[in-house]
Amino acid sequence: MWDILYWIVNVLIFIYAITIAVSYLLLAAVSMIEMQAYMRRNYFIDYKYILSSPFAPGISLIAPAYNEGLTIIDNVKSLLSIMYNNYEVIIINDGSKDDTLAKLIPAFDLVKVNYDLQYTVATKPVRGIYKSRNRAFKKLTVVDKENGGKADALNVGLNVSKKDLVACIDVDCIIEPDALLKMVKPFLEDNTVIASGGVVRIANSCIIEEGRLIEIKLPVNLIARMQVLEYIRAFLLGRMAWSKLNGLLLISGAFGLFKRETALKAGGYNHKTVGEDMELVVRMRRYMHEQRLPYRVAYIPDPLCWTEAPASSQILSRQRNRWARGTFETLSIHRKLFFNPRYGIMGMLSYPFWFFYEWLSPFVEFIGLIFFIVLVILGKVHWVFFLSLTLAVYCFAFFISMSSLLAEETSFFKYTTKRDIFKMIAIALIEPIWFHPRVVWWSLRGNYDLMKGKKSWGEMTRQGFVQYKSKEKVAS
C-alpha cells in the first residue's frame, strides 16, 4: 500500500516537474524569438509621428487614488506631462480618508461642474466631478466618489471617459513620457487589438525628480532587488511568449490600455475580486470569443511603467497574498474555460497553464516538501538521488534567470554597469533558496485566507518616491 502511494506521488510530482520545466523552456524560447522580432520591427519606428497626428486615437488615463495625499500633486503633474496629444487624465478619489481631494482642489484650481454622468457600469455614487479653471490643466478631470475599492473606481473612470481607449494606471507609478505613444501603436497596426500591456519595472532606488525617472539603479534593498529579477523574468520571458500565442491573460493593473467600448460591453471591472486586472482581460477575451469576433491582446516589451516594489517582507507578503487570491478568484469565476476548445488558445492552453503552473504550483511544492519530510522521518530518502535532483532543479532555475537577463541585455539594456550584472547573478543564485520559498508560503497563506473569506486588498504602505528624493537631498 505504502509503495503504491509512494510510487503514485513520485510519478505525479515527476510529471508535474517535467511539464513545468518544458513549458518554461518553450515560453523562454518563444519570448526570445519574439523579442528579437519586435526589436527588429521597431527599429524603424518614429513614435513622434503619432504625437502630431490628428489621427491619433483619444486616450483617457484613469488613475484611482486612495489616501495618496502625500504624493498626489507630483503624481498628477507627472501624468499631465506625458507625451501624447489627444488624452485626458481622470483621477478618481475613491473616498480617501486623508487630504487627497483637499490638496488637489487648490493645486489645480478645481471647481465642481455639472457633468451628466451615466452609470453605464454600476458603481458607488459619485459625489462630484471637478474641472480646472486653469487652461493649463484642461486635460484634468477629478472625480470624487464614495469608497468602493480599486475596481469600482476604475469603473467610474470608464463611465466618465469619452475617449476610444482607456489606460488604467496606478497613480503612484512613474510612466515613461513616451509610454502612450508606444502602447497605442498595436491598436493602430491592428484594429482587432482590444488591450495592450507593457513591462512594469521596479523603481526602488532609482532617482526620481518631479515624477520623472532620471537615473535607473538597482534597488539597494535585497527584497526589492529580488523582485527586479522576478519582474524581468515574468515580463520578458513569460508574457512576451503568451502575447505571441495570443494567450495573454494578464495585463498588469499598474499600466494597461484597453478599448473602452469592449471593456464596457464586457461589463467593466469586477469589484468582487482583488485580481480585477486579470479578471477584466479574461472577461474581455471571453466576450470577444462568445461574440465570435476576432481579437488580439497585445503586449510590448518596452519598459514603460516604473513602480515602487514592497521593500519589506510584511508588505510583500500582503501583496503576494492578494495576488494568490486574485488568481484563484479569476480562475474560479471563469472555470468554464478550463480545457474548453470553444475558447481556443485561452481555454486549451492559457487557462490550464495558469491553473496548473501559477495557482497550483505552491500547493505542489508544499506537498512535495511535506512528502519529503515524511520520507526523511521514515528513512526512505535516497540522499544522493535527492541531492542530484535538487542540483538539477537549482541549475534549471539559475538557467531561466540567466535567460531573462540575456533577454534584457539584448533588448533594453537598462542596468548598464558591470557591477549590476554581477549583483543580478548573485541574486539569481540566492533567490531559489531565500526568496522563492517565502513567495510559495505567502501564496499558500493567500489561498487559506480566501477560504476564510478574506476579501480586502491588505494595506500597501509605500515609502514613496518623494521621500526618497528628500533622503537624497538630506544626504547631499
Next chain:
Amino acid sequence: MNEQSSFTAIHATSEVRIFIILALIFFTAAILFVGFILVSRFTKNKRQEKEAILRNYFQRTLNAMIIMETTSSVPASSHVFKLDTLRTMTGKSSLARQVMVNQLVSVKKSISGSSSKILERLYIELDLHTYSLGKLKRDSWQKKAQGIRELAELNYQPAVETIRTYIVSDNRTLREESLLALVRLDNEGPLSFLDQYSGTISPWMRINIHYHLSKSDARKLPQFSRWFSSSNLDVVLFALSMARQFRQSSAIPFLTALLSHTDTRVAGLALETISALEAHELADGITQRVEAFWTSEKLSSRMVRCLGRIGYTSEHKYTILRYLDHPEYTVRFNAVQALYKMDDEARQLLLDFNTKMNGILSGAIEHVSEPLLQ
C-alpha cells in the same frame, strides 16, 4: 530482497547520472549566457565609443561644410579637401559609412532649405547612396528596409522604381517602408500606387503618410476624391480621411454617394468629412437619408453632430430633434449638444422639448452648457 535493493540502487544511479548531466547542461548554458552578456556589454561599449568618436568628427565636418557652402569667401579647395577626408574616413569601414549616413539623416531632420540640399548632395558625392542601394540586395528584410529608409530620408529620387518593387513584399515592415518612401520620393504622383493597391492601410500607415504629405507642398497633393470609388475599402477610408484633413472642398460633390456605402465606417467618415468641410449644401441630402442612420448608434451620433454643424433650416433642426428620443444615450447627448450650439431657434426647440418631457434632458443640457466641459 538483495536483488531488489541492488536493482533500485542501479536504477537510482542511472537517474542520478541523468540529473547531474541535466544540472551540468543548465549550469553550463547559464554560464555561457553570463559570458555572452559580458562580451556583449564589452563589444557594445567599444562600438558605442567608436561611434561617438566618428559621430563627433562627422558632425564637426558637416557643420563646417554647411557653413563653407553658405559663405562665398571660403575657397573651393577647402571644400574638396574636407570631402576627400570624409571619403577616406567612410571608405575605411562599414561602421564609418553607417555612422555618416545616420549623421546626415539626423542633421537633415533638424534643418531645411538649401542646407538640406547640401546634405543630399554630400550623400551622393560620398557615394553613400550606393551603400544604401547595396542594402536592397541583401537577404535580410531589415537591411532592405534600412536602405529604403536612408534613400527616402536623403531624398534619392532615382531609387523610386527600385523601391516600388517592394510594395508587394510579404514582409509588412518592408512593405510599409517602401510605401512611405514612395510618398516622399515620387514627385510625379506620391500616391499613384493607390490606383492598383490591394493591400491594407492601417491607421498607423495613415498617420505616417499624413505626416509626410503634410510636409510636402499642398498644391501638389492629389485630389483624394479620385479614390472614393476604389474597390479597396482601406483606400476609400484613407482617401476620405485625407480629403477631410487637407480640407479638399473639391471632394464635396462626391461625398453624398458615400453616405449610402454598405460599410458603416465609410458612411461615418463621409459624415465627418462633410462636417469638417462645412458642406452646408449637403445638409438636405443627409436629412433625406436620416432613416438609414437610426439603427446604428455610431452613424446616428455622427449624423446629428454633422447636421448640427452644417444644418441651417428648420427641417434640419427638427431632424436632430427626433434624435432626442433615440434609445442610445450617446446619440441623445450628441443631439442635445448639436441643438444647443446651433442657434437660438434650435436651443429653444431643445428647451421646449425638455419641458414637454418633464426635464428628462436637463442633465445633458446642463452638461453641454458648462463652459469648463467644452
